[in-house]
Amino acid sequence: MMPTLEMTEANKTPTGPVVGVPNGSQILIICDDSSAEQLKNIFRQAGVVAETANSMTAGCEYARSGRFQAIMSKPSLGDGSWRRLLDIAKHYDLGFEVILLARNFDLTEWVEALDVGAFDVLDTLGELPRAAEVAKGALWAAYLKGAGRRLEGASPRMAA
Numbered sequence: 050m051m052p053t054l055e056m057t058e059a060n061k062t063p064t065g066p067v068v069g070v071p072n073g074s075q076i077l078i079i080c081d082d083s084s085a086e087q088l089k090n091i092f093r094q095a096g097v098v099a100e101t102a103n104s105m106t107a108g109c110e111y112a113r114s115g116r117f118q119a120i121m122s123k124p125s126l127g128d129g130s131w132r133r134l135l136d137i138a139k140h141y142d143l144g145f146e147v148i149l150l151a152r153n154f155d156l157t158e159w160v161e162a163l164d165v166g167a168f169d170v171l172d173t174l175g176e177l178p179r180a181a182e183v184a185k186g187a188l189w190a191a192y193l194k195g196a197g198r199r200l201e202g203a204s205p206r207m208a209a
Contacts (some may be wrong), residue, residue, distance in 0.1 A: 079108030095181035130134035144196030
């Protein structure tokens with residue numbers, strides 16, 4: 050007989066169970082407006098450690114450090130495109146995931162972003178509440194790809 054996961058009101062959300070993140074995992078937010086602090090607060094409440102950078106140059110420098118397993122970024126800032134992050138991940142053999150924060154992203158751009166390597170695309174106008182859920186998925190995906198090797202271990206505990 051297959052074991053089943055018993056769901057209670059304490060560990061269930063409208064979309065499914067609430068899962069923790071790999072121990073020591075961090076997310077970087079690259080954004081030049083007030084949504085960076087809003088996201089940081091969302092992540093803090095979800096138990097996800099987040100840091101911010103307000104330019105692509107600073108964000109790329111942080112990304113090279115290898116400390117982050119997921120990066121949430123606007124598609125384009127004044128000093129560059131999110132694709133620089135993909136180049137860094139490939140060049141330095143880093144397994145972080147990139148989540149784009151887009152406003153007015155059309156379907157073609159969304160599909161192209163996923164095709165070239167984005168983990169997901171969030172609409173900043175309506176999907177910020179989903180940011181923690183998407184970030185947790187990206188952190189686990191990075192962990193499974195090997196970005197979590199630097200971490201002590203994983204804690205797939207159910208959050209209350």
